[in-house]
Amino acid sequence: xxxxxxxxxxxxxxxxxxxxxxxxxxxxxxxxxxxxxxxxxxxxxxxxxxxxxxxxxxxxxxxxxxxxxxxxxxxxxxxxxxxxxxxxxxxxxxxxxxxxxxxxxxxxxxxxxxxxxxxxxxxxxxxxxxxxxxxxxxxxxxxxxxxxxxxxxxxxxxxxxxxxxxxxxxxxxxxxxxxxxxxxxxxxxxxxxxxxxxxxxxxxxxxxxxxxxxxxxxxxxxxxxxxxxxxxxxxxxxxxxxxxxxxxxxxxxxxxxxxxxxxxxxxxxxxxxxxxxxxxxxxxxxxxxxxxxxxxxxxxxxxxxxxxxxxxxxxxxxxxxxxxxxxxxxxxxxxxxxxxxxxxxxxxxxxxxxxxx
Numbered sequence: 441x442x443x444x445x446x447x448x449x450x451x452x453x454x455x456x457x458x459x460x461x462x463x464x465x466x467x468x469x470x471x472x473x474x475x476x477x478x479x480x481x482x483x484x485x486x487x488x489x490x491x492x493x494x495x496x497x498x499x500x501x502x503x504x505x506x507x508x509x510x511x512x513x514x515x516x517x518x519x520x521x522x523x524x525x526x527x528x529x530x531x532x533x534x535x536x537x538x539x540x541x542x543x544x545x546x547x548x549x550x551x552x553x554x555x556x557x558x559x560x561x562x563x564x565x566x567x568x569x570x571x572x573x574x575x576x577x578x579x580x581x582x583x584x585x586x587x588x589x590x591x592x593x594x595x596x597x598x599x600x601x602x603x604x605x606x607x608x609x610x611x612x613x614x615x616x617x618x619x620x621x622x623x624x625x626x627x628x629x630x631x632x633x634x635x636x637x638x639x640x641x642x643x644x645x646x647x648x649x650x651x652x653x654x655x656x657x658x659x660x661x662x663x664x665x666x667x668x669x670x671x672x673x674x675x676x677x678x679x680x681x682x683x684x685x686x687x688x689x690x691x692x693x694x695x696x697x698x699x700x701x702x703x704x705x706x707x708x709x710x711x712x713x714x715x716x717x718x719x720x721x722x723x724x725x726x727x728x729x730x731x732x733x734x735x736x737x738x739x740x741x742x743x744x745x746x747x748x749x750x751x752x753x754x755x756x757x758x759x760x761x762x763x764x765x766x767x768x769x770x771x772x773x774x775x776x777x778x779x780x781x782x783x784x785x786x787x788x789x790x791x792x793x794x795x796x797x
Contacts, residue, residue, distance in 0.1 A: 449771035451566035474549030483540035507552035515777030523552035587735030592632035593761035603629035616722035652697030689729020
């Protein structure tokens, strides 16, 4: 293994929006026919919600009728798809949106829904000084070979980082927020914290599997229990399969043996009941559970020199966080767009929703 990156480094990201470019890769392209119009929008210094609100106004539709696959960060130059019902594509191309512009508009048969994306492409300029280019390139090669930890980024836990703690109060009978979406977000933050804790216990061996693991087949996404290490360890080493961690819930599948005992220990530490079917979830909130790979493979990862730092290009699949990749490559970076914001201390948080863009 290569030398790990330092805990903190001398690099700054997002001194200007063009230092952080994110291009969404949709799950599918619009067909050209149907009652909805997909809009490919480039935005700068605007949130996804702000752009969606303006599209609703310009398209004379309700805000809930505007679709998008995932949120993209404000302090960046990003390109993503939105959808509107019953809007003429030619008219949509002429929409005037503060800090944004419509690049394409095509019809499709249904609304764009959350999560309907393959991943994101990133082009990130890191300004400053840190480890040598050669050292960062060696780490990049190892990450492509072994995978990077599929940790949830800090954004998942709220501006103050206390969403998981608030969720524990809900499960203990605390009063839920009036907005069910807010309650669901709190529970998802606790699920993420539990997953991260299991991952932390296994992070040094994310390219391996253990007896009893629920492993994921990378090509198909199917899950199976590992019962033969001689057969499955080479498959893990070649990135054909990966170990998974828990997204706890009322119907989630569990590993076996020592892996199950490790996860149970983490559940106990977070105050989860022994019988997860008895989770005391807030009214209107469901948490069926699932599994998430402990690692993810960055693709098309390239690092090159800039006059004042490094240029990182890569593609990450849906659900992965680019700041976790930065942590693994260069250590914790300073977020130039958020210096001085309350509770952030200039330290980089994850960007965007599931992909961090």
